Amino acid sequence: MTPLDALPPTSGGRSRDVPASRALSLTYRVVLRQMTSRGRIIALTLLALIAPVAGWALGSADADLDDAVNLIAGIGLGVVIPIVALVFGGAAIGDLRDDKTLVYLWLRPMDRWPIVVGAALAALTLAASITVIPVVLAAALTGAGSGIVGGTAIAGMVGVVSYIAVFTLMGVWLKRFIVWGLAYILIWEGFIAQAGPGVARVALRKYTRSILVDRTGVDLDLADFSLAAGIIVPLLVALAALALAAWRLGSQDID
Amino acid sequence: MTSLPPPAAPLPPPVAAPDVVVAQHGMIAVNDVSKFFGSVVAVSEVSFAINEGVTALLGPNGAGKSTLFRMLCGLTPASRGNVEVLGKDPRQDRSVRGRISLVPQQDALFDHLTAAEFVSFAAQTHAVPDPKAAAASALEMVQLTDVGVKPVGEFSKGMRQRVKVAAALVNDPEVLILDEPLTGLDPLQRRNMIALFHRLGDEGRCVLVSSHVLDEVARLGSRVLVIAQGRLIASGDYHDLRELMDDRAHRIRIGASKPRRLAAALVDRGLVSGVSVDDTGLFADTLDADAFGRTLAGLVVELGIHLTEVDPLDDDLESVFRYLVEGR
Numbered sequence: 001m002t003p004l005d006a007l008p009p010t011s012g013g014r015s016r017d018v019p020a021s022r023a024l025s026l027t028y029r030v031v032l033r034q035m036t037s038r039g040r041i042i043a044l045t046l047l048a049l050i051a052p053v054a055g056w057a058l059g060s061a062d063a064d065l066d067d068a069v070n071l072i073a074g075i076g077l078g079v080v081i082p083i084v085a086l087v088f089g090g091a092a093i094g095d096l097r098d099d100k101t102l103v104y105l106w107l108r109p110m111d112r113w114p115i116v117v118g119a120a121l122a123a124l125t126l127a128a129s130i131t132v133i134p135v136v137l138a139a140a141l142t143g144a145g146s147g148i149v150g151g152t153a154i155a156g157m158v159g160v161v162s163y164i165a166v167f168t169l170m171g172v173w174l175k176r177f178i179v180w181g182l183a184y185i186l187i188w189e190g191f192i193a194q195a196g197p198g199v200a201r202v203a204l205r206k207y208t209r210s211i212l213v214d215r216t217g218v219d220l221d222l223a224d225f226s227l228a229a230g231i232i233v234p235l236l237v238a239l240a241a242l243a244l245a246a247w248r249l250g251s252q253d254i255d
Numbered sequence: 256m257t258s259l260p261p262p263a264a265p266l267p268p269p270v271a272a273p274d275v276v277v278a279q280h281g282m283i284a285v286n287d288v289s290k291f292f293g294s295v296v297a298v299s300e301v302s303f304a305i306n307e308g309v310t311a312l313l314g315p316n317g318a319g320k321s322t323l324f325r326m327l328c329g330l331t332p333a334s335r336g337n338v339e340v341l342g343k344d345p346r347q348d349r350s351v352r353g354r355i356s357l358v359p360q361q362d363a364l365f366d367h368l369t370a371a372e373f374v375s376f377a378a379q380t381h382a383v384p385d386p387k388a389a390a391a392s393a394l395e396m397v398q399l400t401d402v403g404v405k406p407v408g409e410f411s412k413g414m415r416q417r418v419k420v421a422a423a424l425v426n427d428p429e430v431l432i433l434d435e436p437l438t439g440l441d442p443l444q445r446r447n448m449i450a451l452f453h454r455l456g457d458e459g460r461c462v463l464v465s466s467h468v469l470d471e472v473a474r475l476g477s478r479v480l481v482i483a484q485g486r487l488i489a490s491g492d493y494h495d496l497r498e499l500m501d502d503r504a505h506r507i508r509i510g511a512s513k514p515r516r517l518a519a520a521l522v523d524r525g526l527v528s529g530v531s532v533d534d535t536g537l538f539a540d541t542l543d544a545d546a547f548g549r550t551l552a553g554l555v556v557e558l559g560i561h562l563t564e565v566d567p568l569d570d571d572l573e574s575v576f577r578y579l580v581e582g583r
Binding site: 015016017018019022023026030033034099100101103104105106107108109110111253254255 | 325328329330331332349350352353354355357359361363364365367368376377379380381382383422426427428
């Protein structure tokens, strides 16, 4: 051990305000590494691979465009993307809060919004990599034409961005974000939102399905929004969710 | 400042008179602060002010130490009263956060990072110029320079504690708040860490250290805040606190060649309120330890008694703490 009197003088230098771009990139990097656990990546990748396997099976059976669109809307946009987004989006801030490391970002001279946006971008990086490519691949493997592939790509990206933002908000606000997120995906979007067009307006899945409908011409229940609405509304929801998450992060208790 | 509440069971009243709230001023100023979690009172009407140097916050587990620290850092707002650190509200004023450092009690780190990466990350989140050099300097202060590229997730508890302390030092804070920082350290590391805290205090920093271990607090310094059940029950120098407890006898163990004769003489001269004798010495209870000490020397010479030990049994922090918290 070094004798105390041999230690260097304290010379860390006074802290300064951290620019937003710097805060965002620091948060992005640390959250990305924190969330990249092998077990989580493998499990979610296996879940996402269900889509291309099903697409290949459908393509092998010479299914028509209606069946292909229903497959992508049901498995890809209805299960794979929201579930994976829930795991990563909820964990983006939720894991930091649960394992008590959030204090290392919160107790710093920096704004709250770059922390939220950086964490959400880290979650988006992982979720988009794991879901969008397999779901688009599934669309291609159905052999139902280029319209479904393009529509799936647009709907997939819009879906993953909006779900990540909403679930990031849940991760900031709720301790049991997984339970609430599953309730939203399975009960609200999967069941209640089927009740009618009014309820459907507050279900992200309907907007992503509308994009798919617009690009393929196939009719899906309660998915009759325009392409512009299908893209713009979920992105506005994402912005609002992130803004709310930043406000909430700044006002809540931190352990 | 030394103040002491009158003893009462189960708890004495707080240091400041409840009907006269005097605004506190200092690097850390806590004014009549309470914190409620629903119906649970975690901190109740606490007031104190501290400046540079080391101050120990003593209290049993669950006394409210960590909640108080969280309020000092702005991690949770006070339900009542106000907290000022360096003249600012740490909950509202972002700029002051860069001048405070916290070593949290929980054993939480970014486990995938190495020690150098973790401390450098802390430096970057304070926008410290040359974060790598600052991290290296901070790690040197806690003697963690040769830990290689092993992630902190694989570190021992003691090494993780030292990483947390290094991360807290990397921004050269003016106020350093350490919640149970000695947990998991071996005796040598504890000694070095305590010496480091004193050095930081001597350099003009306000260093507030919590512990529920009495021996640690006694070594951390004589300035003590004692908290129990969410209330500040005493503050000041713990030796002075003990002296101020003048309505309670000090117990002193005296080893003597003629214990019965010495006991009789002590009683005759009214120096003790109680005495018990055994074969090798006696236990004397006295209300005035200073007068007892001054008289004892002359008395043993006069009586031709040989002393083998004079040991004040309750001049340590444990007895102070037991008295203040438990009223015994």
